Amino acid sequence: MSQPTLMRLTALSINAAKRAGAIIRDVMQKGNLGIVEKGKDDLQTEADRSAQRCIIASLSLAFPTIKIIGEEGGSDLDVCKDWLVTQGDEDFLNRTCPEQWLDVNDNEFVVWVDPLDGTSEYTQGFLDHVTVLIGIAVRNSAVAGIIHQPYFKNPGGELGRTIWGLKGLGTGGFIPNEPPKETFIITTTRSHSNTIVQAALEALSPTEIIKVGGAGYKVLLLLEGRAHAYVFASPGCKKWDTCAPEAVLEAQGGKLTDILGYHYSYATDVDYPNKKGVIATVKSVSHSDVITKLKNLNM
Numbered sequence: 001m002s003q004p005t006l007m008r009l010t011a012l013s014i015n016a017a018k019r020a021g022a023i024i025r026d027v028m029q030k031g032n033l034g035i036v037e038k039g040k041d042d043l044q045t046e047a048d049r050s051a052q053r054c055i056i057a058s059l060s061l062a063f064p065t066i067k068i069i070g071e072e073g074g075s076d077l078d079v080c081k082d083w084l085v086t087q088g089d090e091d092f093l094n095r096t097c098p099e100q101w102l103d104v105n106d107n108e109f110v111v112w113v114d115p116l117d118g119t120s121e122y123t124q125g126f127l128d129h130v131t132v133l134i135g136i137a138v139r140n141s142a143v144a145g146i147i148h149q150p151y152f153k154n155p156g157g158e159l160g161r162t163i164w165g166l167k168g169l170g171t172g173g174f175i176p177n178e179p180p181k182e183t184f185i186i187t188t189t190r191s192h193s194n195t196i197v198q199a200a201l202e203a204l205s206p207t208e209i210i211k212v213g214g215a216g217y218k219v220l221l222l223l224e225g226r227a228h229a230y231v232f233a234s235p236g237c238k239k240w241d242t243c244a245p246e247a248v249l250e251a252q253g254g255k256l257t258d259i260l261g262y263h264y265s266y267a268t269d270v271d272y273p274n275k276k277g278v279i280a281t282v283k284s285v286s287h288s289d290v291i292t293k294l295k296n297l298n299m
Ligand SMILES: Nc1ncnc2c1ncn2[C@@H]1O[C@H](COP(=O)(O)O)[C@@H](O)[C@H]1OP(=O)(O)O
Pocket: 040, 041, 042, 043, 071, 114, 116, 117, 118, 119, 120, 188, 189, 190, 191, 192, 212, 213, 214, 215, 232, 235, 236, 237, 238, 241
């Protein structure tokens, strides 16, 4: 019997994210980034545009009635055959769908696509920070996510790895780890800081601060036990930045909310900006303790 929609959608998204990662490497290798300034501290490159076309064309062809929202707006879906991904990841398709996702209707899904997270870092050569994010929401909640890291160096020298998470099933594509107990390491923005972002960090008295780009990469640091919390007390991130990271982190027992401790809604009709910032913690850290320490912050 064929797998339920969520399993097929996640499996195809895994392969679409990998293909998008290859496009991102190709654009960089050719050297013409085609940078457009969308707004203040907000760039778009040919890699963002092409990766989005690949992902949205592939997912729309296989799931024509599912709502897909991409960071780079409406895309031309008439892509070359080479960019059209039609097969889902076999390993994922061999897994068992958690019972709660067996009967989701197509109109209850929203797919949030960030074709290239960490654009600013991509243009500056911090290539480790770059990820492709595909988040799958059911009704208003982030349920499945893919974080593909196109420049991750595998032991054999091959580039790229693909991390997935599905609530009720778990995670795959990496080795999960817990951060050390005796320290409190925070990861935060390297390119969008301001006085309130700084004040939030000070309120939490971290033993170390790791400044890196991208929401996907910061959550990766949490998943691999290299940081305890991701703290960004500022607007700027949008739903496509957090949907996939939230699903993967929470599938591993962590939590991602706004600075008041509320989950964002990923429903089809929401505003895109995450107006109340982003706070994410690993399983071993009390999320509510972190939220309490930030309650006097005037964001
Ligand atoms: N002020 C902003 N304007 C546009 N995008 C932002 C802004 N702040 C954050 N983002 C998005 O959130 C991601 C995480 O933020 P940061 O790296 O500052 O922690 C960024 O890589 C960027 O995603 P993207 O690169 O996909 O446009």
